[in-house]
Amino acid sequence: MSQRFALIIDPAGPDEERVDYSGSFTLVDAEAPALSVGELSTQRGDGVFESIGVIDSHAQEVGPHLERLANSAHICDLPAPNLEQWHQAIAVAAAACPAGEWVIKLILSRGVEHGPTPTAWVTAAPASDFSAVRRNGVKVVTLDRGYPLDVAERSPWLLLGAKTLSYAVNMAALREARRRGADDAIFLSNDGYVLEAPTASLILRFGDRFMTPAPTGGILHGTTQLSVYEFLAARGFETGYARIPASDLTNADAAWLVSSVRLAVAITDVDGQNLPADQSLTADLNNYLLSPRD
Template sequence: MPHRFALIIDPVAADDARDDFADTFTEVDAAAPALSVGELSTQRGDGVFESIGVIDGHAQEVVPHLERLANSARICDLPVPHQEQWRQAVAVAAAQCPPGEAVIKLILSRGVEHGPTPTAWVTAAPAPDFSAVRARGVSVATLDRGYDLAAAERAPWLLLGAKTLSYAVNMAALREARRRGADDAIFLSSDGFVLEAPTASLILRIGDRFTTPEPTGGILHGTTQLSVYDHLASRGLDAGYDRIPASDLARADAAWLVSSVRLAVAVTAVDGAALPVDHALTAELNEYLLSPRH
């Protein structure tokens, strides 16, 4: 494939009741200018996005990603994307990906300021090589996210639970974690509960039970976490959702950050205190996550 592949989507045309949306996509040179200087995604981060992992040309978990994109659009008062139109756009982009790992990004923006329609596009590119970090794991620092678990319901204008283009806070959290000598971060609510990582979901194993923070209080429901839970269920293992106190991090028997492109990465330490690492299960999870999934 070219280094990158890009499609501009005409979201208005998706109002048509039809099965084929090929004429609503325009392939553009991903290395050339394609957006107006008035585009609000670049000026204000006013939009939503998803990142889909691609394995040997197969886009992973497409429907869950599209459903989450639609939920983010609703939270942000954006037009809800037409799922079939975007599914076909993903298929076009995936067909341009070579063997190996790649990433497709879906972006829906408010559009040009004072413009009549939103802007939508899809890109595909080779994924970074995460093989070393999957084998090595990451240390994490815990960071206060600055709001309690009830904030999402109390203040919906904070857009908690939407995957927005406004990622400055997430990137700042990663920089702060590295200043503290860690590789990554885990957010905590101000009332002392575990949330998520800046770009990943968290799964803990405590005894024989796998647990992840329940997807409320502004936590994104991770598509990769759902796939991991499918795999654990197929093995007859106990996996569920809980309100997890921050103190449970230190007593976990194993922990992982999971995401669509990096996949499953073991947490090796929390705030400088070592955690046990299950290397065999980590390898098994990544083998599963590297297989074609819907």
């Protein structure tokens, strides 16, 4: 197959029950034009998405990703996705991925402007090589997101709890981090609390306790963070969620950014201050995250 794979989906209603949705998928050339110029995903970023890691043709954490896709659609007033249809589309895409690490993306858009139905598609492509960053870790800077911690509850139209296609701010934050000599960024609320990274969740270690910022409406609940917590709990560690002051970042015994494709990377420096890196645990986490998980 080519280095990319794409399926256009004819969205089924959430209450439609079929055994086989294969007739609703259309294989297209991933290198050729496939979307209308009136598509609102490209005009306005009006849609939601998920990125799913694929290991040796096995799509990871499909259930949690589909639940989050449905939640994002609900927040954005998009039609509810038929999860069985998406599940079958993911299976088709994963089966087309050769051995190694790939990434499947699910995209649900509001569709063509003034059109009657949403647009939906699935793509698969080789994942970037993250072996070096998993081994060496990352330097991060903290950036003010510009909102207080409770903004999502007071201003739901900001869509902060949804994984939307409007990622320009996230990408700008990564560029700013690199301008400051770092690899990544961690967002802070303007009232001084830790949030998340532009494309990852944050986990902090304090002794034998592992904490992540509480997944309120302003923080995307990470599927990989949930898997990491399952691994840590099985090893007898305490895990939890909390409102974490920014000052706790540099007081942590260790910290990680975790995401579906990059997996677990240790944070080695925060705003120019060194942070201990637990290389052994990081390796254990990535070995677990590279194992098949549903």
